[in-house]
Amino acid sequence: MLAFSRLPSVLALCLACTAVPAIAEEPRYNQVSLRSEVSQEVTHDRMHVTLYTEAQNTNPTRLASEITQTLNAAVTQARQAKGVTTSMGNRRSYPVYDDKGQKIRAWRERAELRLESDDFAALSQLTGELLNTLSMGNMTFSISPELRKQHEDNLLKEAVMSFGERAKLTSEALGGKGYKLVNLNLNSSGFQQPMLYRSAAKVTMMEAADAAPQVEAGTSRITVNADGMIEVLMP
Structure with missing residues (x-):
């Protein structure tokens, strides 16, 4: 009898738990993913x-x-x-x-x-x-870390401004009265093309002296991407 007497209270507790309404997430509408990319050729300094x-x-x-x-x-x-x-x-x-x-x-x-x-x-x-x-x-x-950071900081500002311009343009194209930024990710990358001088068994002093003034450092392209999502505010 003791075992059966506890059953109603357990059922009541379960019913009480299921009766609690779930917190629904606020629906989001008119969301658009955008991407902005800016880049610059930077001369090697190392x-x-x-x-x-x-x-x-x-x-x-x-x-x-x-x-x-x-x-x-x-x-x-x-x-x-x-x-x-x-x-x-x-x-x-x-x-x-x-x-x-x-x-x-x-x-x-x-x-x-x-x-x-x-x-x-x-x-x-x-x-x-x-x-x-x-x-x-x-x-x-190559590009030194100091020079790379300097150019990346400038490009980061340009990427954010470019993203904002695209967001505004997208909002106007959809007939919105503005937009709200949902998220924004910033990433930088840079491809450095190695510039090989030569790979030989032996180079004479005369050859080296002739080649020294012809050294060309070349460039690498530094790129900053701004990926994010906006929510267009409709009138």
């Missing part, structure tokens, strides 16, 4: 050069010592150039097998030196000097 030294020897210890001496001398010379950032790149060694691919007949090692600067003339001059002992890996250009 220059990156990768040089390397590579050698082969039957003695891996002697090979490592030879590579280290060549690289250390280049680093010492590079550090004397003002405004040039010097860092070590990849360094690896691997065995060289015979024609049958079974026996190691020598070892080969390669080490990189990376240089970066906003002074193109100074870095070009240094690169030409270092090519006397090193080989050219590649030369690329």
Whole structure:
């Protein structure tokens, strides 16, 4: 009897819960998705050069010592150039097998030196000097974070203004008396096309001197997108 006496109260509680009306979301009408995009070509202000030294020897210890001496001398010379950032790149060694691919007949090692600067003339001059002992890996250009932020901030303002103009135009086209902003997302992107100088086994000092004045940094396009939704207010 005790078990059955509790049943009516449980049913009453369930009925009370189902009787509570659900809070309905406010309906939204006349919503339109819009997109605005602005972009600008920005000249690269950073220059990156990768040089390397590579050698082969039957003695891996002697090979490592030879590579280290060549690289250390280049680093010492590079550090004397003002405004040039010097860092070590990849360094690896691997065995060289015979024609049958079974026996190691020598070892080969390669080490990189990376240089970066906003002074193109100074870095070009240094690169030409270092090519006397090193080989050219590649030369690329980029936009510094400071310059990118400066242009992105300006483009962001333009993107928001452009979005507002499109929203106003859309509202007028639909016969509205105005609009209400529902949401707005801002995104930036930029494609940087690497500009390779050359990739060769060895470049002579004369070739480097002739090529140095012809360095062209190129540009990258920075783009800011404004994606959002508006609600057109009808009269």
